Amino acid sequence: MISFKNVSCTFEDGAGIENATFNIEPGEFVCIIGPTGAGKTTFLKLIYMDIFPEEGTVGVDKYRSDKIKKRSIPMLRRRVGMVFQDFELLRDRSVFDNIAIPLHVQGVGMKMVKDEVENVLDRLGISDRRDHLPSQLSGGEQQIVSLARALVKDPLIILADEPTGNLDPAASLKVIELLEEINRDGTAILMATHNFSLVKDRGYRFMQIVDGEVQT
């Protein structure tokens, strides 16, 4: 589903990844670990094709980084859910409206949007927060809303970039458990974190970035 073949992508300050080759299969839960600045975000950006490799090829589903046309990138991103450390929620919109954004982008009808959003709100246990603004939620709840937004479009994979980075331990655990639950339902998860202690005994497949080298 996701393949890296001899992928190199480095920056002027030396950060990035070099000559990475690996695959991620459907339904896997993969954890990328490494210190801050190791290249974990670069790794994720290569997958949703925000940046492109200097060498090698990244493949996601039927899309390949060396062949994809600019107009196809949005189609790729509709198949990939994203969760960020700082949640990336719109402050002036309710929980419901934030979660509905990917469905509107895909042209889903209003009735279907309502049903799908309510399903995901129920699934993640935040139905009672549907009309709240992000500022009225705790950090953990905001991250769950962010997760709901990623999940609502039924993605092949969810990319989670330091999803627990701004959360207290209890909220972090809650988010991790939700990611595992989503994974059990068949969605692949690729999570980047520098907090190894949080994930070390949970049976994930680990990849480590050390000096730009991806060790699987």
Place this chain on the structure above:
Amino acid sequence: MIDRFLYLVSEGIRSLWRTKTTALATISAIGIAASFVVFSAVVGENISGIIQIARGQYEFQVFFSEDVDNIRAAELVDQIDAIEGIKSASLITKEEAADIFQREFGENIFDLLEENPLPPGSVLKLQQPKDKRIDVNPIIKQIELVEGVDEVRYQGRLISFIERYYEGFFAAVTALAAAILFGTVILISNTIRLSIYARRDLIRILKLVGATDRFVRFPFMIEGILEGFFGSLVAAAVSYGFVEGSNYFLSLFTQYRLVWQFQIVALLVGVIVFFSFVGSMRAVRKFL
């Protein structure tokens, strides 16, 4: 498809509301500036009507040589009638000239001189091209070149005065409209630029969840078009106030009233909305 369209339109309206202070300033600026164009156009259209009436009074009198008889005069009239810019040419025979003399001076020319020395002639009316200056000089020259024409008389000073100001007025209104429309494009473009800047979080999120460029741009286009539309409505209202105010002022010393013309306002709304679209397009292409 319709759901997506409605969503994008609602996003455009939401965006307009979110940047309401800037939008209000833009709408007011467009409205006040464009109201001058509407008012000028309304006044121009009214003046145009007056000028057409004045032009209808333009009259050339052509006097033929003494040796031209009525038959030859009729041929000359046909010749003159064919000149470009002449709407009609009517023959004044020697006998009719004598009748005119009697009407004007109360004396019979035969009683005075025992003969009729008055030459035949012709009275000409000019064509009245709308929105175009009438230049009488080439017409006069062509008439004078016709063999048998002795003299051409016309209201030269009046015609020159009317035609000079008529042309100048329309040139000024056109230049003003062009400047305001250009200003509209820049204003809308800058407002949309600010709006894009204010909503960069939304743009980023939309792109991350798979929005196409068109999807991201559409609400900004709607926002710009709405600003233009509301601006043109303000212009319509303000210029209506101008017209009513002018009519009150005119009522103090004349029966003449400016006529409010809906077609001009409708045309202006359409033109401003179009240029708002251009301004929005400029901004989203440049800054998104």
